[in-house]
Amino acid sequence: MKTRVGIYGYGNLGRGIENAIRQNPDMELIAVFTRRPPESVKIATEGAVVCGADDVEKYKGKIDVMIICGGSATDLPVQTPKLASMFSVVDSFDTHARIPEHFANVDAEAKKGGNVAMISVGWDPGMFSLNRFYAGVILPDGKDYTFWGKGVSQGHSDAIRRIDGVLDAKQYTIPIDRALEAVRSGADPELSTREKHVRECFVVAEEGADKDRIEKEIKEMPNYFADYDTTVHFISAEELKRDHGAIPHGGFVIRSGKTGAKLENKHIIEYSLKLDSNPEFTASVIVAFARAVNRMKNEGASGCKTVFDVPPIYLSPKTSEEIISSLL
Amino acid sequence: MKTRVGIYGYGNLGRGIENAIRQNPDMELIAVFTRRPPESVKIATEGAVVCGADDVEKYKGKIDVMIICGGSATDLPVQTPKLASMFSVVDSFDTHARIPEHFANVDAEAKKGGNVAMISVGWDPGMFSLNRFYAGVILPDGKDYTFWGKGVSQGHSDAIRRIDGVLDAKQYTIPIDRALEAVRSGADPELSTREKHVRECFVVAEEGADKDRIEKEIKEMPNYFADYDTTVHFISAEELKRDHGAIPHGGFVIRSGKTGAKLENKHIIEYSLKLDSNPEFTASVIVAFARAVNRMKNEGASGCKTVFDVPPIYLSPKTSEEIISSLL
Numbered sequence: 261m262k263t264r265v266g267i268y269g270y271g272n273l274g275r276g277i278e279n280a281i282r283q284n285p286d287m288e289l290i291a292v293f294t295r296r297p298p299e300s301v302k303i304a305t306e307g308a309v310v311c312g313a314d315d316v317e318k319y320k321g322k323i324d325v326m327i328i329c330g331g332s333a334t335d336l337p338v339q340t341p342k343l344a345s346m347f348s349v350v351d352s353f354d355t356h357a358r359i360p361e362h363f364a365n366v367d368a369e370a371k372k373g374g375n376v377a378m379i380s381v382g383w384d385p386g387m388f389s390l391n392r393f394y395a396g397v398i399l400p401d402g403k404d405y406t407f408w409g410k411g412v413s414q415g416h417s418d419a420i421r422r423i424d425g426v427l428d429a430k431q432y433t434i435p436i437d438r439a440l441e442a443v444r445s446g447a448d449p450e451l452s453t454r455e456k457h458v459r460e461c462f463v464v465a466e467e468g469a470d471k472d473r474i475e476k477e478i479k480e481m482p483n484y485f486a487d488y489d490t491t492v493h494f495i496s497a498e499e500l501k502r503d504h505g506a507i508p509h510g511g512f513v514i515r516s517g518k519t520g521a522k523l524e525n526k527h528i529i530e531y532s533l534k535l536d537s538n539p540e541f542t543a544s545v546i547v548a549f550a551r552a553v554n555r556m557k558n559e560g561a562s563g564c565k566t567v568f569d570v571p572p573i574y575l576s577p578k579t580s581e582e583i584i585s586s587l588l
Numbered sequence: 589m590k591t592r593v594g595i596y597g598y599g600n601l602g603r604g605i606e607n608a609i610r611q612n613p614d615m616e617l618i619a620v621f622t623r624r625p626p627e628s629v630k631i632a633t634e635g636a637v638v639c640g641a642d643d644v645e646k647y648k649g650k651i652d653v654m655i656i657c658g659g660s661a662t663d664l665p666v667q668t669p670k671l672a673s674m675f676s677v678v679d680s681f682d683t684h685a686r687i688p689e690h691f692a693n694v695d696a697e698a699k700k701g702g703n704v705a706m707i708s709v710g711w712d713p714g715m716f717s718l719n720r721f722y723a724g725v726i727l728p729d730g731k732d733y734t735f736w737g738k739g740v741s742q743g744h745s746d747a748i749r750r751i752d753g754v755l756d757a758k759q760y761t762i763p764i765d766r767a768l769e770a771v772r773s774g775a776d777p778e779l780s781t782r783e784k785h786v787r788e789c790f791v792v793a794e795e796g797a798d799k800d801r802i803e804k805e806i807k808e809m810p811n812y813f814a815d816y817d818t819t820v821h822f823i824s825a826e827e828l829k830r831d832h833g834a835i836p837h838g839g840f841v842i843r844s845g846k847t848g849a850k851l852e853n854k855h856i857i858e859y860s861l862k863l864d865s866n867p868e869f870t871a872s873v874i875v876a877f878a879r880a881v882n883r884m885k886n887e888g889a890s891g892c893k894t895v896f897d898v899p900p901i902y903l904s905p906k907t908s909e910e911i912i913s914s915l916l
Contacts, residue, residue: 532858
């Protein structure tokens with residue numbers, strides 16, 4: 261029997277989930293839930309339906325795993341606990357500092373409902389977390405480095421768009437090669453924020469706007485840009501659309517560690533991603549973990565789980581024998 | 589209470605295990621078992637004892653996990669099933685083609701003894717297997733590549749040493765940059781054996797030996813060298829010792845995959861290792877999985893397991909709360 265999936269929220273991530281389900285023949289999309297008028301939302305999957313978000317409760321028992329595609333700032337803190345009381349769920353909550361609080365809220369509701377709720381699934385948090393974890397248990401004496409990019413940061417692009425006189429903007433986070441090479445060499449450098457990444461901004465300004473003022477406001481914006489070397493390019497709306505329409509991302513997780521009687525031997529573990537589409541890759545990770553969530557639920561588990569709790573084998577539709585003979 | 593570990597076989601890997609245990613304060617070395625006269629073996633851990641391999645049964649109940657450090661060709665197929673009937677065990681069995689058979693033998697004995705036996709732990713098989721696995725479940729439409737090196741291949745070095753007139757030898761497997769770059773570009777190249785790696789050999793010949801004949805025998809050796817571009821350097825025993833005494837290794841696991849409605853987006857997942865000491869890194873992986881084996885056994889599990897069965901959290905001495913707040 262196929263794993264019956266619901267998608268709650270149909271933006272970039274939700275569409276990515278729909279595509280990923282089609283690449284996994286053991287998964288089946290049942291319904292998409294949206295806060296927009298359902299008749300205004302067209303989906304690509306024959307046989308699946310579009311419902312209003314308020315109708316979700318009617319699907320209790322008809323959906324094995326609900327994948328929640330809301331934003332971390334205000335949607336997921338409300339949606340995930342609420343939906344976890346009705347369904348097994350997966351979300352991609354990515355506000356690192358608030359994960360313990362989110363975990364506690366989701367755990368309580370998932371346990372009440374007898375469901376499995378997996379939070380913070382994707383690539384960071386998600387696969388990057390897993391790789392930091394594995395590298396850390398293997399090399400307890402060592403140092404972790406994470407670099408992001410080259411990729412589009414949605415939060416930073418939004419911050420630029422809020423500046424007076426800005427019509428649209430795209431911000432790229434770019435790791436600095438020199439820093440990456442220093443880490444890979446095993447030199448264990450201490451790197452400041454400015455030494456790890458640069459930020460490059462493509463901005464469409466209103467006609468007649470004061471570009472010098474906009475550039476200054478960007479470069480001096482605390483938290484977002486002030487600690488980085490930032491470059492600002494003013495371009496036309498057409499150029500932004502033509503040259504900066506994609507949503508690439510990626511990054512590097514590196515651990516440099518030591519072993520030996522006198523810790524005389526160095527080891528470098530590196531995991532990296534180069535992604536044409538950030539939401540589609542995130543979706544692909546989530547769909548694999550949705551499979552595991554369903555298995556854990558079928559085994560009688562309940563409560564909030566993370567990627568650290570999942571035996572890898574649960575992520576695959578293949579049998580243990582197939583996996584051992586082909587991949588071990 | 590600490591996890592009480594035994595080491596069965598005290599060569600490079602066994603010594604690596606001993607060092608790794610000292611880097612993990614929740615683990616404790618109880619005894620080293622050796623086929624040599626025990627009084628001839630000096631270990632570095634105060635409080636641990638050296639015993640003859642035949643005395644191992646006396647340690648039933650005194651050791652939580654026995655780490656078996658024999659060779660895959662003849663030792664482990666016998667040792668792992670036998671020891672799994674008495675102890676929970678970990679081995680690093682690496683003859684890929686014979687893993688299913690080894691699994692079945694070990695599984696039967698481990699179940700009889702009520703023990704957990706984990707086979708094929710290390711980096712390949714081991715962490716490379718896990719990374720091929722994770723990348724494959726995330727990107728079902730894709731292609732896997734594994735490159736090894738730069739590193740010393742023990743099997744190939746041994747094969748050279750068996751040639752008439754050869755006193756000693758060290759063989760390096762080296763991935764070809766051009767091939768790596770083609771894979772990383774997302775071009776999904778079809779690569780022949782010769783296009784992926786070169787082999788470089790450092791050979792100490794007997795005085796007066798026919799070097800041309802030795803070089804020819806190496807380069808034409810089927811399976812080992814004939815399918816590769818191989819270079820042979822004749823050096824002195826002193827040079828071999830001075831310049832080629834270390835046991836570095838490493839490699840790359842890369843998956844190139846596609847997502848999107850028309851599979852129009854490319855993604856590259858890459859995992860790489862750069863290791864000063866192959867046996868010490870292998871040992872570090874094994875010690876982390878030994879911790880997990882002990883937990884699984886304490887939970888009542890039994891039988892043969894692989895790295896795919898282990899919830900990552902079992903590998904860490906830290907609590908779930910610590911891990912979630914620091915690594916997710």
